[in-house]
Amino acid sequence: MKFIVKLYPEIMMKSKPVRLRFTKMLESNIRNVLKKVDESVTVVKQWDRIMVGVPQDKPELLDPVGERLTCIPGIATVARVNEYGFETVHDIYLHTLKAFGDELAGKTFCVRVKRSGQHDFTSIDVEKYVGGGLNQHTDAVGVKLKNPEITVNLEINNDKLYLVEKKVPGLGGFPMATQEDVLSLISGGFDSGVSSFQFIKKGARTHYCFFNLGGAQHEIGVKQVAYHLWKTYGESHKVKFVTIPFESVVAEILERIDHGLMGVILKRCMMRAASRVAERMGVQALVTGESLGQVSSQTLTNLNVIDRCTDTLILRPLITMDKQDIINESRKIGTEDFAKSMPEYCGVISQRPTVKAVLAKVEAEELKFSPDLLDKVLEAAEVIDIREIPKAMDTKVTETETVSSVAAEQVVLDIRAPEEEERRPLQVAGAEVQHIPFFKLSSAFAELDSSKTYLLYCERGVMSKLQALYLLEQGYQNVKVYRP
Numbered sequence: 001m002k003f004i005v006k007l008y009p010e011i012m013m014k015s016k017p018v019r020l021r022f023t024k025m026l027e028s029n030i031r032n033v034l035k036k037v038d039e040s041v042t043v044v045k046q047w048d049r050i051m052v053g054v055p056q057d058k059p060e061l062l063d064p065v066g067e068r069l070t071c072i073p074g075i076a077t078v079a080r081v082n083e084y085g086f087e088t089v090h091d092i093y094l095h096t097l098k099a100f101g102d103e104l105a106g107k108t109f110c111v112r113v114k115r116s117g118q119h120d121f122t123s124i125d126v127e128k129y130v131g132g133g134l135n136q137h138t139d140a141v142g143v144k145l146k147n148p149e150i151t152v153n154l155e156i157n158n159d160k161l162y163l164v165e166k167k168v169p170g171l172g173g174f175p176m177a178t179q180e181d182v183l184s185l186i187s188g189g190f191d192s193g194v195s196s197f198q199f200i201k202k203g204a205r206t207h208y209c210f211f212n213l214g215g216a217q218h219e220i221g222v223k224q225v226a227y228h229l230w231k232t233y234g235e236s237h238k239v240k241f242v243t244i245p246f247e248s249v250v251a252e253i254l255e256r257i258d259h260g261l262m263g264v265i266l267k268r269c270m271m272r273a274a275s276r277v278a279e280r281m282g283v284q285a286l287v288t289g290e291s292l293g294q295v296s297s298q299t300l301t302n303l304n305v306i307d308r309c310t311d312t313l314i315l316r317p318l319i320t321m322d323k324q325d326i327i328n329e330s331r332k333i334g335t336e337d338f339a340k341s342m343p344e345y346c347g348v349i350s351q352r353p354t355v356k357a358v359l360a361k362v363e364a365e366e367l368k369f370s371p372d373l374l375d376k377v378l379e380a381a382e383v384i385d386i387r388e389i390p391k392a393m394d395t396k397v398t399e400t401e402t403v404s405s406v407a408a409e410q411v412v413l414d415i416r417a418p419e420e421e422e423r424r425p426l427q428v429a430g431a432e433v434q435h436i437p438f439f440k441l442s443s444a445f446a447e448l449d450s451s452k453t454y455l456l457y458c459e460r461g462v463m464s465k466l467q468a469l470y471l472l473e474q475g476y477q478n479v480k481v482y483r484p
């Protein structure tokens with residue numbers, strides 16, 4: 001049993017040397033991926049196709065091999081075929097009759113032939129001969145050229161006949177690593193999963209950069225998304241996953257930066273940091289999941305102000321896509337469920353963000369940052385080979401306890417951002433409430449009376465959970481989440 005892998009048509013239109021290079025790359029990528037399914041699978045490049053062979057005695061490999069092939073960039077179609085030798089058109093008919101005869105009973109059908117090589121017959125001759133024979137010698141209802149119930153697909157390549165059992169579309173795009181590398185900013189949400197995928201599909205080795213805004217749980221979630229994308233679509237080439245601890249940047253933004261500009265300035269900080277990481281890695285472009293008008297920071301004015309912070313090329317493949325289409329795409333590529341469960345950060349971004357940031361104002365605000373802020377977070381960045389992620393997943397995930405009432409010796413810690421707390425102050429009858437915004441919590445917690453238990457509170461219960469996890473991971477046992 002074999003698979004005929006056809007190259008994406010855009011590759012076929014390229015000049016001969018480029019086409020050869022792309023085909024060679026695809027052959028080696030397929031080999032790299034399939035050797036992980038089984039070493040016995042063979043991969044052989046031909047001029048316009050790649051033949052993948054599965055040993056006769058290992059039929060259990062057919063499904064996994066077929067599935068992996070549909071996820072490799074640069075492939076137009078994957079056809080599962082049986083191979084036969086032949087001498088005459090009548091031989092072709094006999095093989096086809098044997099393979100399809102029973103299946104045609106009670107059905108309309110047509111025969112489609114693709115032929116390459118030198119023969120004394122044309123594809124149409126074969127279609128007529130085989131179609132006529134099947135019509136006479138089976139219980140088929142008859143030949144129907146338009147919308148038949150069964151299409152009998154044959155491929156003839158020199159002295160070989162291939163009867164197509166099943167043909168499915170491939171991923172399209174270009175073979176991995178035919179384009180230069182990119183660094184994709186990934187947050188685990190719907191958008192950045194899809195934007196990363198689009199570059200993988202386009203043949204760019206896609207490395208990942210994640211800014212941790214607080215909490216090991218979020219980091220684990222994002223790593224899982226990135227690993228899924230790489231393992232499913234980009235496994236032929238290894239890539240890096242970079243984590244940059246950004247809690248201190250968020251803390252300074254919340255403490256020092258004008259409200260309306262917080263979102264734009266956070267993005268500029270991300271782009272600056274990512275550019276420096278990219279430069280170190282020799283990568284020339286950043287990828288984001290931003291989409292025009294989707295949130296306030298994504299107006300053209302704001303995107304323009306964001307872009308002014310770096311010379312590095314910033315690519316936004318989703319810029320004109322509708323949110324629903326992005327969600328649909330995430331479902332197709334298998335990132336939807338991850339994205340759904342990804343936490344959103346209550347209070348990280350300001351309440352009334354500007355949609356028309358002014359560059360001069362933004363630059364003036366940024367002077368309020370500690371001068372070595374980015375240097376410090378970049379020093380603390382962690383770069384790992386993406387293949388290490390499953391090992392990291394083995395580490396035990398800490399669980400938090402959530403309570404809805406306050407007992408004696410327990411203090412409610414309201415960790416919301418100051419303006420949120422001012423707008424809706426929290427009062428809990430009979431209980432002590434303290435206010436420590438989440439961005440100060442990790443440093444302030446050590447100063448608290450350790451004989452008491454602290455119940456963390458925020459509006460949606462997401463940030464409180466993340467912060468509780470963080471503190472538990474730091475070894476503090478006296479922390480719970482408070483959801484009244």
Ligand SMILES: Nc1ncnc2c1ncn2[C@@H]1O[C@H](COP(=O)(O)OP(=O)(O)OP(=O)(O)O)[C@@H](O)[C@H]1O
Nearest residue numbers: 185186187189190191192209210211287288289290
């Ligand atoms: N914590 C983060 N780490 C890495 N990149 C991020 C992070 N937050 C945002 N980004 C990048 O900025 C883009 C826009 O983020 P934003 O939060 O404005 O929109 P979003 O719709 O929530 O994006 P997503 O669905 O990808 O989370 C993301 O698609 C991603 O590329």
